[in-house]
Amino acid sequence: MNVKRILAVAVSAGLLAWLMADGRWRGLGEVFRRLDGPTLALSAAGFALSYLLRALRIFDEFRVQAGRRFGTCLRITLIHNAMINVVPFRGGEAAFPLLLRQNFGVPLPRAIASLFWFRLQDAFVVMALAAIVWPGLHPAIKGLAVAGVVVTAWWLPRWARAPHAWADGRGVTAKLAKVRDAFAESTRHARFGWLWTLANWTVKLAAQAGLLAALIPAGPDVGAAGALGAELAAILPVQGVAGFGTYEAGAAAAMLPSGVPVAAGLQVALALHLFVIACAVGSGAIAWLFPAGAVQETTTATPSDIQSASSDADGASTRSPAEQSRP
Numbered sequence: 001m002n003v004k005r006i007l008a009v010a011v012s013a014g015l016l017a018w019l020m021a022d023g024r025w026r027g028l029g030e031v032f033r034r035l036d037g038p039t040l041a042l043s044a045a046g047f048a049l050s051y052l053l054r055a056l057r058i059f060d061e062f063r064v065q066a067g068r069r070f071g072t073c074l075r076i077t078l079i080h081n082a083m084i085n086v087v088p089f090r091g092g093e094a095a096f097p098l099l100l101r102q103n104f105g106v107p108l109p110r111a112i113a114s115l116f117w118f119r120l121q122d123a124f125v126v127m128a129l130a131a132i133v134w135p136g137l138h139p140a141i142k143g144l145a146v147a148g149v150v151v152t153a154w155w156l157p158r159w160a161r162a163p164h165a166w167a168d169g170r171g172v173t174a175k176l177a178k179v180r181d182a183f184a185e186s187t188r189h190a191r192f193g194w195l196w197t198l199a200n201w202t203v204k205l206a207a208q209a210g211l212l213a214a215l216i217p218a219g220p221d222v223g224a225a226g227a228l229g230a231e232l233a234a235i236l237p238v239q240g241v242a243g244f245g246t247y248e249a250g251a252a253a254a255m256l257p258s259g260v261p262v263a264a265g266l267q268v269a270l271a272l273h274l275f276v277i278a279c280a281v282g283s284g285a286i287a288w289l290f291p292a293g294a295v296q297e298t299t300t301a302t303p304s305d306i307q308s309a310s311s312d313a314d315g316a317s318t319r320s321p322a323e324q325s326r327p
Contacts (some may be wrong), residue, residue: 046207057196065104082284113182157187229254
């Protein structure tokens with residue numbers, strides 16, 4: 001076990017210790033009792049719409065391979081989302097390239113590059129939204145932050161698609177050339193990728209903000225700050241097991257300027273996190289029950305494939321500035 005994994009376990013253990021101290025875990029029941037049926041239904045509907053938008057993003061990029069099988073794209077989205085919420089140390093990211101290969105015959109390097117681009121898009125959108133709605137920031141700072149994100153997001157795919165001589169090199173340079181070319185291909189095929197990403201995060205953050213505001217209870221602006229804080233914490237290179245610890249700390253820290261005590265912020269963020277995971281696991285389990293469509297290529301995944309995809313997907317998520325998602 002490396003240092004990073006030790007830190008991840010320590011963060012999650014710290015949250016568990018805090019929760020067990022003085023019987024704080026009993027307060028979770030009281031927090032959940034603040035929710036009514038319409039609030040829960042609206043939040044669940046928001047998460048469901050978010051899943052559909054993410055599936056549309058996959059369907060848009062891999063429309064040639066997918067044909068008319070949008071249902072398969074939705075199944076990939078739901079299973080991948082469930083895996084990244086329950087498999088520790090970002091291991092669930094490996095499900096995405098493997099499912100693309102098994103269902104559509106997409107080569108692993110191409111699928112991993114697509115995952116990397118998805119995570120970058122997620123990061124750019126979340127950072128831009130955070131700069132826009134973060135309380136206390138001067139409008140000039142907000143404008144500069146958004147402009148910086150937009151310029152970087154515009155430049156990066158053009159850099160990847162520009163002619164280069166990396167393939168003429170040896171060793172690491174030649175390998176990086178293949179990664180860059182696969183990344184460029186991903187950015188080229190997604191026609192409406194930014195639209196799906198922006199729509200997804202708008203719906204997802206709105207659903208989380210509304211639920212968090214009801215759990216506190218507080219205004220929607222406080223809920224939005226907490227939801228953004230939780231998602232921004234997910235881009236940290238060190239994450240708790242299944243995100244426990246870092247997710248709650250990010251939300252609590254973001255709500256602190258609004259007058260929400262740290263203890264209360266951690267408690268309601270944990271309740272939100274549990275609801276998010278329940279939606280992810282429940283929808284993923286339902287998707288698993290439905291068989292996948294016919295495979296276009298023989299794409300049996302060997303143990304070495306799984307290990308390679310897990311390692312590469314973990315590297316893509318940790319080296320990029322973005323999170324995984326949760327619903």
